[in-house]
Amino acid sequence: DQLALKSPKGQNTVLMQGPRKSRKAFRHFGRAPGVPHSSTAPYVRSKGRKFEKGRGRRASRGYKV
Template sequence: MKSIYVQKRCIVGLKHVLLRGPKNAREAVKHFGKAPGVPHSHTKPYVRSKGRKFERARGRRNSRGFRV
């Protein structure tokens, strides 16, 4: 329901709960935490391009030895 519709129906807003999605579902949250490259960190690195050569070698892909 849109907030305008809620306000028209009940001006006080009683018995209404406005819902939002989870805050940790944001793309930016994947970059938070231990630095990428540190052992046992699954933090997503900030890279200029998503190509094969940009932080996607060993440790990031199963086909290149191992994946953390």
């Protein structure tokens, strides 16, 4: 590629990486979902309105934990 042609030994080059914590799996790590003050995503079979999105998750649906 162009970088290999421009500097074959890699001198004066910086290889960039994306943020490592941006993996979707990291949303499920941490305190258990449902524990007070945790923003951890639960593992659910469907991502619809009825599946662990309502009461206890948001203030507009009764209460928020």
